[in-house]
Amino acid sequence: MSTTITLKNIEIILAFLTLFSDKEAKLYDIQTEPLTLNPYCYSKEFDSFITSVYQENFVIDFDWTAWENEAHRFVTDPELLTLADISTLQKLFTTHVRKERFCSGHLAGMIENGHFLAIFNRLQAIHAALMLQNAHNNGRPKMIKQTSVFQGDITQLQVDAIVNAAKNSLLGGGGVDGAIHRAAGPELLAECRQLHGCATGEAKITKGYKLPAKWVIHTVGPIWYGGNQGEDEMLARCYRNSLTLAEQYQIKSIAFPAISTGVYGFPLERASRIAIAEVNKFLHSHKSLEQVIFVCFGQSAYDCYLKVVQELAES
Ligand code: APR
Numbered sequence: 307m308s309t310t311i312t313l314k315n316i317e318i319i320l321a322f323l324t325l326f327s328d329k330e331a332k333l334y335d336i337q338t339e340p341l342t343l344n345p346y347c348y349s350k351e352f353d354s355f356i357t358s359v360y361q362e363n364f365v366i367d368f369d370w371t372a373w374e375n376e377a378h379r380f381v382t383d384p385e386l387l388t389l390a391d392i393s394t395l396q397k398l399f400t401t402h403v404r405k406e407r408f409c410s411g412h413l414a415g416m417i418e419n420g421h422f423l424a425i426f427n428r429l430q431a432i433h434a435a436l437m438l439q440n441a442h443n444n445g446r447p448k449m450i451k452q453t454s455v456f457q458g459d460i461t462q463l464q465v466d467a468i469v470n471a472a473k474n475s476l477l478g479g480g481g482v483d484g485a486i487h488r489a490a491g492p493e494l495l496a497e498c499r500q501l502h503g504c505a506t507g508e509a510k511i512t513k514g515y516k517l518p519a520k521w522v523i524h525t526v527g528p529i530w531y532g533g534n535q536g537e538d539e540m541l542a543r544c545y546r547n548s549l550t551l552a553e554q555y556q557i558k559s560i561a562f563p564a565i566s567t568g569v570y571g572f573p574l575e576r577a578s579r580i581a582i583a584e585v586n587k588f589l590h591s592h593k594s595l596e597q598v599i600f601v602c603f604g605q606s607a608y609d610c611y612l613k614v615v616q617e618l619a620e621s
Pocket of ligand 1 (some may be wrong): 315361458459460461471472473478479480481482483485527563564565566568569570571572601602603607
């Protein structure tokens with residue numbers, strides 16, 4: 307059996323990240339109860355995750371029973387994970403997922419105590435590094451080397467700064483804004499209160515608090531009124547102003563959500579063209595930023611961004 311891990315394998319597994327980062331989903335997704343039914347009776351999503359872990363070479367043929375103590379060290383000393391390479395992650399996935407076949411509560415426990423999510427976060431960091439390396443090696447024409455498209459939850463990313471699609475008050479809301487405030491904790495709202503709002507198209511910065519990201523750049527996208535109210539230019543300004551702020555704070559890596567494409571109703575493809583074009587333009591003339599990640603929430607947004615990136619590369 308091949309045990310090769312490619313960017314593609316990693317992306318397929320990372321697509322399941324949200325399954326483990328949503329607290330509400332945990333017990334539902336692994337239905338160990340009621341045991342009288344079937345301890346291995348999973349939700350559809352969880353079942354396809356297990357299948358993918360096997361198919362994508364994250365479960366490998368090795369003596370995981372002899373490695374149990376080593377696996378346990380990663381649970382008790384989470385710092386160790388920051389040094390784990392991809393073959394160590396394969397062993398960890400194998401130990402925890404395969405073991406679960408024999409002991410229904412094991413993987414559920416690893417998800418409950420956050421260890422499984424930590425493994426995913428490490429995988430994500432490895433993925434980002436590989437993307438960067440890949441882009442440099444292959445040098446996509448017209449597409450700036452430092453950019454990548456990632457599908458998942460922006461609050462999980464270990465980058466210097468994540469961008470928030472905020473509202474004018476900067477006092478939190480739903481969508482990505484809500485997710486960022488929840489993950490950062492109440493201190494973020496307290497700092498936001500000191501900023502006295504933000505005009506549409508502008509950007510303001512705060513610390514990231516409990517987020518893995520050090521900074522949050524809050525920008526307010528335009529509400530979509532049909533496209534004739536200056537929405538395109540306003541959205542472009544969100545990207546420009548966020549990037550300018552990032553440069554002022556010597557930020558090296560930054561992740562953007564698809565600003566305005568949720569509650570504010572901006573058509574996704576049109577918004578993604580603006581986002582990618584503005585970032586490319588900025589990176590051409592500014593050298594300080596090393597990595598820009600476009601974060602897509604869901605498969606259709608991811609497919610859309612990849613299509614636009616591809617078109618821009620070929621144009
Ligand atoms: N990670 C990454 N992207 C996310 C996440 C997440 N955790 N959650 C949502 N998204 C995506 C959405 O799928 C959408 O494509 O972010 C994009 C922007 O959607 P919204 O969060 O709805 O933001 P926007 O359209 O700019 O509307 C802003 O929504 O919640 C309010 O306070 C916010 O009033 C403001 C408005």
